[in-house]
Amino acid sequence: MKIAILGTGNVGATLGRKWAGKDHEVIFGVRDVSAGKHQALLNTIKNGQATIAPMVEAAEAAEVIVMALPGSVVPEIVVGLSPALSGKIIVDATNHVSASDMSSLKTLGVAVPNGKLFRAFNTLGWENFETPELGGTQIDLFYCGEPGAAQEIVEQLIADVGLRPIYIGDLDKVSVLDALTRLWFTLSSQQGYGRRLAFKMLTA
Ligand SMILES: NC(=O)c1ccc[n+]([C@@H]2O[C@H](COP(=O)([O-])OP(=O)(O)OC[C@H]3O[C@@H](n4cnc5c(N)ncnc54)[C@H](OP(=O)(O)O)[C@@H]3O)[C@@H](O)[C@H]2O)c1
Secondary structure, eight states, X not given: OEEEEEOOSHHHHHHHHHHHHTTOEEEEEESOTTOTHHHHHHTTSOXXXXXXXXXXXXXXXXXXXXXXXXXXXXXXHHHHHHHHHTTSEEEEOOOOTTSSSOOSHHHHHHHOTTOEEEEOSOSSOTHHHHSOEETTEEOEEEEEEOOSHHHHHHHHHHHHHTOEEEEOOSGGGHHHHHHHHHHHHXXXXXXXXXXXXXXXXOOO
């Protein structure tokens, strides 16, 4: 799968390393391709499985695009990106932590009306993507978005990170998902449980 990851910070770099390790073709979309830190990132990734490109080129080349940018940046960058995002799977991992709507889905939905939108990788700290188990138990990753063929692809990408995907429904479940993110922040910082904190769904 060709995956564009927009943003090379904690989330973007971690997901990129995981997917490259599973033989996906990762293209990191960045604002300054000449920045020296990008080569350092590529040096941590299996040879040839990842490249750096301007955001539009990365999105054009990919089948799946992951938004791993500050939420505040999405409205400004999505304008120029919308043709490249058209009709593709777009995974929103952004969190506007202090806003009532934490996601970027409304912005993405307006800019890319035919995009296949998903919300994933936003409910846990990135350390839990890097090491997707705690005490020998696999971490669950809850996500939502359009059901069907695109969902199967997103589900496989979550599994390729090493997490257990738990689908909670279409985009009308975003507020449910984002409530989980708020719970994660509350427990990890306000209640002092730290960032190696995750949720496990148990069923009979
Ligand atoms: N950190 C977590 O544990 C975590 C977990 C789940 C979700 N999230 C969410 O995921 C997103 C990314 O988080 P992160 O921790 O990976 O952030 P980060 O480490 O701060 O990295 C942010 C990335 O966004 C890029 N960026 C910042 N401003 C930009 C702009 N104006 N134009 C283009 N690119 C810009 C940065 O590029 P430069 O290198 O060029 O500055 C960098 O690659 C955020 O929305 C965050 O809320 C974070």
